[in-house]
Amino acid sequence: MLNVENLKVFHGLIEAVHGINLVVPKGQCVALLGPNGAGKTSTILGITGVARSTGVISFDERPITEMSTEARIKEGISVSPEGRRVFANLTVEDNLVLGGALKPEGKSERIAYWYKTFPILGERRDQMAGTLSGGEQQMLSIARALMNDPEILLLDEPSLGLAPKIVSQIFEMIQSLRDEKRTILLVEQNATQALRLSDYAYFLNNGRIVAKGRPDELGGREDLMAKLTGIT
Amino acid sequence: MEYVVQQIMNALAFGAEYALLALGLAIVFSIMGLVNFAHGEMIAVGGYTMVAASALALQNPFVIIVAAIGVAMVASVTLERVAFRPVRYADPTTGLLTAFGVSMILQNLFLLFVSPRPIAVTSLYFLEWSIELGSLRISSLQLFETITTLIVIVILMFFLKHTLLGLAMRAASLDFEMVRLSGVRANRVFAIAFMISGFLAGIACVFIMARRGSVDPHLGFDPVLKAFVACVVGGFGSLPGAVLGGFLLGAVEVAMLVMLPQSLGGLTDAFVFGIIAILLIWRPDGILAPRTEKGDKQ
Amino acid sequence: MTLSRGMSRGLIGAAMLSVLLIIAGVITAYFGSRYQLRLVYSAYVNLLVVLGLQVFMGNARITNLSHSAFMGIGAYAAAICVTPQNIKALSLPNAPWGLNAFSLDPLTSAIIAICITGTVALLVGFIIVRLSGIGATIVSLAFLVIIHALFLYRTDIFKGNQAFFGIPQVFSLTSVVLLAALVVFGVRIFRESRWGVALRASADDEVGSLSMGVDMYRLRLIAWVFSAMLLAVAGIAYAYFLGTISARPFYFNHVFLTLAMLIFGGMRTVTGAVLGTIVISLGLEMVRWLETGPIVLGVDLPEALGLSGIALGAVIVFTMALRPNGVMGENEIEDLVLKK
Numbered sequence: 041m042l043n044v045e046n047l048k049v050f051h052g053l054i055e056a057v058h059g060i061n062l063v064v065p066k067g068q069c070v071a072l073l074g075p076n077g078a079g080k081t082s083t084i085l086g087i088t089g090v091a092r093s094t095g096v097i098s099f100d101e102r103p104i105t106e107m108s109t110e111a112r113i114k115e116g117i118s119v120s121p122e123g124r125r126v127f128a129n130l131t132v133e134d135n136l137v138l139g140g141a142l143k144p145e146g147k148s149e150r151i152a153y154w155y156k157t158f159p160i161l162g163e164r165r166d167q168m169a170g171t172l173s174g175g176e177q178q179m180l181s182i183a184r185a186l187m188n189d190p191e192i193l194l195l196d197e198p199s200l201g202l203a204p205k206i207v208s209q210i211f212e213m214i215q216s217l218r219d220e221k222r223t224i225l226l227v228e229q230n231a232t233q234a235l236r237l238s239d240y241a242y243f244l245n246n247g248r249i250v251a252k253g254r255p256d257e258l259g260g261r262e263d264l265m266a267k268l269t270g271i272t
Numbered sequence: 273m274e275y276v277v278q279q280i281m282n283a284l285a286f287g288a289e290y291a292l293l294a295l296g297l298a299i300v301f302s303i304m305g306l307v308n309f310a311h312g313e314m315i316a317v318g319g320y321t322m323v324a325a326s327a328l329a330l331q332n333p334f335v336i337i338v339a340a341i342g343v344a345m346v347a348s349v350t351l352e353r354v355a356f357r358p359v360r361y362a363d364p365t366t367g368l369l370t371a372f373g374v375s376m377i378l379q380n381l382f383l384l385f386v387s388p389r390p391i392a393v394t395s396l397y398f399l400e401w402s403i404e405l406g407s408l409r410i411s412s413l414q415l416f417e418t419i420t421t422l423i424v425i426v427i428l429m430f431f432l433k434h435t436l437l438g439l440a441m442r443a444a445s446l447d448f449e450m451v452r453l454s455g456v457r458a459n460r461v462f463a464i465a466f467m468i469s470g471f472l473a474g475i476a477c478v479f480i481m482a483r484r485g486s487v488d489p490h491l492g493f494d495p496v497l498k499a500f501v502a503c504v505v506g507g508f509g510s511l512p513g514a515v516l517g518g519f520l521l522g523a524v525e526v527a528m529l530v531m532l533p534q535s536l537g538g539l540t541d542a543f544v545f546g547i548i549a550i551l552l553i554w555r556p557d558g559i560l561a562p563r564t565e566k567g568d569k570q
Numbered sequence: 571m572t573l574s575r576g577m578s579r580g581l582i583g584a585a586m587l588s589v590l591l592i593i594a595g596v597i598t599a600y601f602g603s604r605y606q607l608r609l610v611y612s613a614y615v616n617l618l619v620v621l622g623l624q625v626f627m628g629n630a631r632i633t634n635l636s637h638s639a640f641m642g643i644g645a646y647a648a649a650i651c652v653t654p655q656n657i658k659a660l661s662l663p664n665a666p667w668g669l670n671a672f673s674l675d676p677l678t679s680a681i682i683a684i685c686i687t688g689t690v691a692l693l694v695g696f697i698i699v700r701l702s703g704i705g706a707t708i709v710s711l712a713f714l715v716i717i718h719a720l721f722l723y724r725t726d727i728f729k730g731n732q733a734f735f736g737i738p739q740v741f742s743l744t745s746v747v748l749l750a751a752l753v754v755f756g757v758r759i760f761r762e763s764r765w766g767v768a769l770r771a772s773a774d775d776e777v778g779s780l781s782m783g784v785d786m787y788r789l790r791l792i793a794w795v796f797s798a799m800l801l802a803v804a805g806i807a808y809a810y811f812l813g814t815i816s817a818r819p820f821y822f823n824h825v826f827l828t829l830a831m832l833i834f835g836g837m838r839t840v841t842g843a844v845l846g847t848i849v850i851s852l853g854l855e856m857v858r859w860l861e862t863g864p865i866v867l868g869v870d871l872p873e874a875l876g877l878s879g880i881a882l883g884a885v886i887v888f889t890m891a892l893r894p895n896g897v898m899g900e901n902e903i904e905d906l907v908l909k910k
Contacts, residue, residue, distance in 0.1 A: 088453060113455035125450045127443040138439045142455040188455060305704065358891035364704040365633040366890050369833060373886030376826060380879030388875060489876075493822075497715065504708050548716075552697070552709060 041066040041223050042087070042117075042192055047095035049079070049086035056082040058247040059095065064192065069214070069224040071234040071255075074244035080227040081122050083244070084196050087225075088112060088119055100191065114142055116191030122200065122227075124181040128170030132161055132180060135169050139184030147187075154183040157213075175206035182213065192223040199230045211237060274408050279530055285414035287522025288421035289476060291515045293499035294506065295428070296472040298514035301503070302445040303465050304360060306367035310351060311499065312492020313378040314470050318344040318477030319487030320386060322393045336395050340481075341474030348470025349463050360462070375492070382489035389488065396482040417479045424475060425515060428468070432511075437464050445509070505551055507559055516559060524548075580762035581755075583904040587844050588751035591617075594848075595747030607743055613851040614746040615808045617844065619828045620835075621750075621757045622800030624843040626793045627832065629766050631773035632703050635825055636694075636710040637801050639717035642820030644687045644802025645809040646721070646728055649737045651679035652810075657736030664726040676740045676810065684802045691798030692791070699790035714825065721817035733814040741810035749807060753800060758840045758902075760796060765789055827854075830886050836896025841903040846896065850885065857881045 042064040049057035057079040064070045072080050086093035089109040097105045104112050113119075127135050136154060140147050155162030158179045164172060169180060178198055185193055195214065199207040211233050217224060218237060228234035235241055235255040243251040243258070251258060293311070300308045318340035325336045355374045359366050400413040432438035440456045441464065452458050476495065481487065498521065503509075506517025524547050551559070573581070591614075598610040623637050651674045653661075658670035674682070694713055698706045722730045760766045772786040809815050827850070835846020863873035889896060 090449060090453070109452045110455055110457045113453060119453055121450065121453065125447055127439075127447065127450065129446055130439060130443055134439050137436065138443055138451070138456070139454055141436055141440070144436070184454070307704070307708070355887060362890070362894065365707060366894055368633065368704070368707060369829065370887055370890045372826060372829075373883040373890070376883030377880050377887065378883075380876035380883065383876035384874060384880065500708075501712065501715070504712055508705070508708055548712065552712065 041100055042225065043096075043098040044083075044087065045096040045098075047083065047086055047093055047097065049082040050092045050094075051082065056091075056247055057086060057093075060242075060244070060247075060249045062242050062249070062252075064223060064225050065240075066223050067221045068239040069218050069222075069226055069237055071231075071238035071241040072225060072227045072244060073229075073231045073234060073241055076229065078244040079247040080244055081196055082247075084119065084121070084194050084225075084227060087194065088117065113188075113190075117194065118185040118188060118190030118192070119194040120178075120181040120185040120196065120198065122196040124174075124177045126169040126172070126177045126180050126184070128168065130169055131166050132169055132172070133165045135180055135184050136187050140187035143188040150187055150189075154187075158183060174202050175209065178202060178206075178210055179213070182210075186217075192225065193217070194225045194227070196227045197229065198226075199228065199233070207233070277408055278410065279526055281410050281414050281418075282529075283523045283526040284418045284519075285411075285522070286525055287519035288418045289479060289495075289518075290498050290502045290521045291518025292421050292424065292472050292476045293495050294502035294514035294518040295425075295511065296469040296476070297496070297499045297503050298506075298509060298511050299441075299465050299472075300469050302509045302511065303441060303448070303461065304356075304367065305364035305509075306356060306359075307364070307371060307500070307508075308356075308469065309368070309371040309496055309500075310355075310375040310378060310492075311469065311473055312494075312496030313375055313382075314344045314348050314351075314473035314492070315477045315480060315495055316378070316382060316487060316489065316491040317347045318474050319393060319481055319491055320382065320391075322395060322481060323386075323391050323487060326393070326395055331395070333395055333398065337478050340477055341471060344474035344477060345467050345470035348466045348473065352462055352466040357462075360458075375496075379489050379492070386489070390486040391488070392486050393481050394485055396478065397485060399482040413479065413482055420475060420479075424472070428511075431468075437461070441465060501548055505548055505559060513559060521548075574762065576762040576767065577759070579902070579904050579908070580758045582908070583841065583902045584755045584758035586903050586907070587754045587758075587841060591750050591754065591844070592747055595743055599743050609851075609855065611743055611746055611811055612808075613847065614743075614750050615804055615811075616828055616831065616851065617750050617847045618746075618753055618804035618807060619801060619824075620831050620843045620847050621753050621840065622797045622804060623828060623832050624837060624840060625757050625760060625800060626797035628837045628839065628843070629761060629769045629773065629793050630790050631770075632790075633707045633829075634710050634797070635707060635829070636713040636717070637797070637828065638820045638822075638824040639714045640687055640691060640798045640801040641805035641808070641824075642717060642721060642815075642817070643690060643805070644683045645805030645815050645820070646734070647683035647686045647802075648676075648679045648806045649734055649809045649815055650727070651682050652676050652738060653734075653736045654738070661729060661735060662726065666726060669727060676738065680803075680806045680810075683806055684799050687802035687805075688795050688799045691795045695791045695794040695798075699787045699794060714821070718817060718821045721820065728817060731817050733816050735814040737809050737813045737815070739811060739813040741807055746807050746811070749803065753803070754840060754844070757800070757843075760793075761840060765792055769793055826886075827882065830882050832896075834885050834889050834896055836898035836900075838895060838900055839898045839902045841901070842896050842898035845898060849897075850882075853881070853885075854878055 044060065044062045046059045046061065047057060048055055048059050060083065062070070062072070072083060074080050082091060085091035087097060089107065089112050095105070096103060099115050099117065102115070104115055107115070127138060130138065133151065136151050137147065140150060155165065160176055161180060161183060164176065169177065172180060182195070182198070198210050198214070202210065207230070214224070214226065214237055226234055226238060235258065238255055241252065241255055241258055242249050296311050297308055300306050321340045321343040322336050325339050330336060351374065356367065356370065359370045399416060400411060403410050403412050403415065432442055437460070440451050440461050444451045444461050448458065451461065480495065502517035502521045503514050504517070505520055506513030506515070598607060602610060619637060619641055623634060626632070626634050650669055654673050655671060658665065658673070662670045698709055701709060721728045728734065769789040772789065831846040831850045832843055833846070834850060835844065836842025857878045860871065861874050861877045863871050865871070
């Protein structure tokens with residue numbers, strides 16, 4: 041569904057990603073792993089069009105490289121970004137409404153669905169999103185990203201900065217998304233959990249793909265694990 | 273007693289006008305960090321539209337008012353599209369200087385292509401008459417101005433809280449990129465912001481014209497300055513701050529007019545600014561300034 | 571004492587600029603009509619203002635809109651001190667605090683004026699340097715309006731929009747040219763000094779520098795006060811040549827004009843300040859000539875009042891859109907001639 045060829049992503053004049061290829065087939069969860077600073081978030085920024093990039097990005101066989109960010113979102117890409125970035129000065133409910141901007145029909149049903157899936161969001165529906173805890177914000181960020189019923193969900197570091205108990209809740213959530221056959225590109229530093237959830241994985245280091253394969257193939261590769269965790 | 277009521281009306285009317293003007297500035301600033309000094313010229317554009325309307329023998333005041341507001345809105349959106357788009361994502365200083373430049377260009381375009389001299393606009397004089405309530409005598413125009421401003425503020429609040437674009441605008445003031453990542457087009461958000469700003473300028477224009485009765489190229493300078501001061505006092509970028517600042521400025525101005533003895537009459541402005549200065553020393557960022565911490569995502 | 575590389579290049583650059591300025595001054599003095607002499611003089615005064623502006627804006631990277639106010643404070647302070655008592659008795663009959671009862675020589679008056687301006691700058695600066703970029707700009711604008719209102723309304727001291735006359739005209743083109751050369755050196759030396767370098771570094775990365783122990787507020791304050799003192803010098807040069815001043819020149823139009831000069835030339839360098847002043851001064855004269863509706867190539871052009879305002883506005887808008895760092899960008903004059 042998402043096909044990335046020779047993607048180079050730039051921050052100003054600095055090239056952060058040096059020409060990578062990756063594929064996210066429909067209905068699968070693909071993980072993009074790597075240590076800090078590897079270029080994982082830059083890849084996401086390149087795909088969404090926020091950062092300047094070269095290469096070919098195709099979505100559903102259609103090239104989207106020349107499209108603006110908003111147009112790409114309209115094509116069916118949705119992102120829950122690094123740091124969650126909920127709209128702090130809007131209520132939880134307003135966050136969901138704004139997340140569903142592109143699909144106003146059926147909005148109330150979808151909001152009700154998310155309140156059922158994440159009861160805590162329902163409880164806090166009129167609270168300012170900025171006052172939510174980290175875990176709650178992450179749930180909100182994911183729910184918001186799914187409000188306009190996207191074709192693919194880009195999840196950038198959902199476990200970042202969260203307590204272990206919350207992290208497992210989040211990963212349970214992602215698993216249920218998988219069970220719904222959603223297409224997901226999961227960027228994570230927490231490789232163990234991510235590998236458990238994905239159908240395929242890419243290892244990124246210093247802006248290049250250094251390994252790729254199915255989780256059962258990669259899990260045994262201790263050299264990669266060492267790179268990630270610093271433990272040999 | 274009548275005197276007190278009269279002065280309260282004065283303060284409300286001044287404050288209402290300043291609040292309208294300040295809101296126009298604050299809306300644009302909150303989204304894109306642009307101090308739109310050309311806002312005053314939107315008022316002048318409205319005034320010149322009224323001149324054009326009378327030249328076309330359009331007498332109906334309703335038509336004239338709608339035309340003035342409409343043209344101000346169109347001019348405002350055009351300005352965004354033409355002049356401010358290149359500096360849209362630049363730092364606030366670049367935007368401020370561009371706005372200065374645009375303001376200068378527009379003022380001189382009026383000078384060059386219309387007239388350096390004031391042109392009379394009498395079609396709105398009818399709006400001002402004396403209302404007698406018992407022993408009180410108040411100006412109808414002040415009443416209209418205060419009530420209209422309050423209605424406009426309520427409408428604006430409704431728009432910002434309950435419409436998608438309103439939500440987008442509020443969210444954009446903190447994280448524009450994320451708004452775009454939710455699929456809302458940046459162009460649309462900017463256009464709406466400038467349209468609202470133009471609308472507010474148009475309404476202010478109606479009241480200013482009704483009072484002044486004439487338009488000249490530099491008409492916009494004083495209002496935008498007052499709007500600017502009101503925003504600074506209330507906290508630049510904060511919409512409630514703009515309203516607060518506007519009414520505060522109006523109150524202080526009337527208070528100075530009342531309290532200063534006749535001989536020091538000309539010093540009103542100086543005293544007003546003096547009080548503003550003290551306020552700024554106490555709260556350099558303005559009273560209701562939105563807090564951004566260094567290192568926050570802009 | 572060994573100079574840093576930046577400082578030695580800075581001195582070379584300042585010398586090159588000074589030579590150019592002196593040559594221009596000499597040419598005008600010998601060949602220029604009286605009218606042209608006045609024009610060139612005011613261009614040099616504007617240069618002093620733009621240089622003063624560059625000290626703060628170019629190093630702290632914060633837009634300052636109050637510079638004309640400081641120029642006015644310097645001009646009025648010197649004017650009040652230096653104007654002979656008998657003239658002040660006529661022009662300021664109601665002056666408080668015995669301001670019309672004394673007069674000092676031009677040098678002392680100038681020094682007092684610079685000190686007063688510096689003190690005011692220090693007081694205002696305490697607030698301004700702690701604010702964010704746009705916040706500081708906004709407060710500086712408020713300051714401009716406040717000072718102007720003060721000038722207009724304390725007519726017993728300042729005479730408002732009426733001419734404050736009788737200032738002894740002790741300056742000539744020579745004086746202002748030499749002054750300009752001196753200030754070019756001063757501004758350039760500041761830029762390459764460890765304060766200037768530290769300030770520019772912290773302007774680019776506020777949080778980073780603070781964490782490295784750079785006292786950015788103090789640096790900004792130093793630049794701010796230095797800038798204000800240079801602006802006072804400009805105001806004094808203005809007053810000492812014209813012999814009369816009023817409140818009008820120290821307000822928005824002047825702010826705008828000098829800002830356009832600095833922005834066009836490039837606010838990050840001293841060369842930018844000089845280049846911008848020269849180009850805009852010349853350009854503006856040409857546009858003003860066009861405004862009068864002259865006869866060009868046999869065609870009688872119509873009067874076009876307002877053209878200069880449009881031209882100035884266009885300069886700012888186009889510079890901001892196309893080349894926000896100005897013509898010179900990051901380059902000083904010696905960068906064009908010497909190898910980097």
